[in-house]
Amino acid sequence: MPKQSWCKSSLINDPNYWQIMSKNSLHLSLTNNLSELDQLQSDLSRFGVNNGLNKKVIFQLTLVTEELFTNIITYGYEDAKEHRIIFSLSCEDNEVRIQVEDDALPFNLLEAQSPDFENGIEDRQIGGLGIHLTRKLMDEITYERKDNKNLITLRKKIDVLPEDDQQA
Amino acid sequence: MDIVTSKINEIVIVKISGRLDTNTAVDFENKLEEVSSSNSPNIVIDFADLEYICSSGLRVLIQAAKKLKQVDGKLVLCSMQDYIQEVFEISGFDTFLPIVSTIDNAMEQF
Numbered sequence: 001m002p003k004q005s006w007c008k009s010s011l012i013n014d015p016n017y018w019q020i021m022s023k024n025s026l027h028l029s030l031t032n033n034l035s036e037l038d039q040l041q042s043d044l045s046r047f048g049v050n051n052g053l054n055k056k057v058i059f060q061l062t063l064v065t066e067e068l069f070t071n072i073i074t075y076g077y078e079d080a081k082e083h084r085i086i087f088s089l090s091c092e093d094n095e096v097r098i099q100v101e102d103d104a105l106p107f108n109l110l111e112a113q114s115p116d117f118e119n120g121i122e123d124r125q126i127g128g129l130g131i132h133l134t135r136k137l138m139d140e141i142t143y144e145r146k147d148n149k150n151l152i153t154l155r156k157k158i159d160v161l162p163e164d165d166q167q168a
Numbered sequence: 169m170d171i172v173t174s175k176i177n178e179i180v181i182v183k184i185s186g187r188l189d190t191n192t193a194v195d196f197e198n199k200l201e202e203v204s205s206s207n208s209p210n211i212v213i214d215f216a217d218l219e220y221i222c223s224s225g226l227r228v229l230i231q232a233a234k235k236l237k238q239v240d241g242k243l244v245l246c247s248m249q250d251y252i253q254e255v256f257e258i259s260g261f262d263t264f265l266p267i268v269s270t271i272d273n274a275m276e277q278f
Contacts, residue, residue, distance in 0.1 A: 037191055041220075056251040059220060063255070066222050070190050129223040129259060136258045 012039050026089040031082050032073045051091040057158050060137045067130030068100050076104025098154045108143045171199045179210045185217030188225035197228045209241020212274040216247035226261055233265055246274040
C-alpha cells in the first residue's frame with residue numbers, strides 16, 4: 001500500500017480544502033478563489049520534487065495548472081457561490097498526467113480560439129494566452145463533459161531523474 | 169515577489185525576483201506604473217532572480233510596453249532563465265519585447 005498523507009492546508013483558510021499525496025499521485029480539492037494559488041503552487045512543487053521532475057518541468061506544470069485554475073475562476077461561474085475544483089496528478093511511465101474537474105460552465109479549451117499572432121502589439125488579443133501556453137507545453141489534451149462537469153486531462157512526457165539522484 | 173528599482177543614466181532598472189503569478193502581477197503592474205512616466209520612459213526589467221511567470225505577468229509587460237511606446241520610450245527585458253524565456257517565445261511576445269542576456273546588453277539598447 002503506497003504511503004499516503006492526508007494534509008490540511010497550511011497556507012489558506014479553506015475548511016473544504018483537502019489534499020491526498022502518495023509518492024506518484026496528488027489529489028487536491030480547491031475552492032474557486034485565487035487566494036488558493038499559493039497552496040496549489042506549493043503542492044505542485046512538492047509533487048514535482050518527490051517525483052524527480054526537473055525545475056523546468058515543475059515550472060511548466062505549475063504554469064499550465066495556474067492558467068487553467070485562473071480561467072475556470074474568472075470565466076466559469078455565473079453565481080457567486082463557492083465551487084470545488086479538483087486537480088489530480090500522477091507520474092508514471094515517464095509521463096505526467098493532470099486531470100482537472102470542475103462544475104463550471106461547459107468549456108472545451110480544445111475548441112477555444114488561439115490568440116491572433118498576426119497582429120501587432122497594439123492589436124494583440126490578450127485573452128486566450130493561457131490556453132495557448134497550455135496547448136504548447138502539454139503533449140496531449142483531452143476534454144470531456146460528463147455529469148455537468150468539465151473534465152480536462154493533460155499529459156506530458158518527461159525525463160525522470162534516476163532514483164538515486166532524486167531529492168528527499 | 170520582490171521588486172527593487174534603481175536608475176542609471178536616466179534608465180530605470182526594475183529587478184524582479186520570486187514569482188510573477190496572477191496575484192503578484194497586480195503589484196508588479198502598480199510598480200511599473202509608479203516608475204514609468206514621460207520623463208522616465210526607458211525601463212529595463214532584470215529577470216535574473218525570477219523563478220516563475222504566467223500569462224498575467226506577460227499581459228502586464230505588454231501593456232507597459234504599449235504605454236512606454238506612446239511616450240517614445242522603450243521596455244527591455246534581460247537575464248531570463250531559459251524556461252522563462254521559452255514562455256515569451258511560445259507566446260510570440262519575444263517579437264515585440266526585446267529580450268537580451270545581460271544588464272549590460274540591455275543598457276546598450278537605448
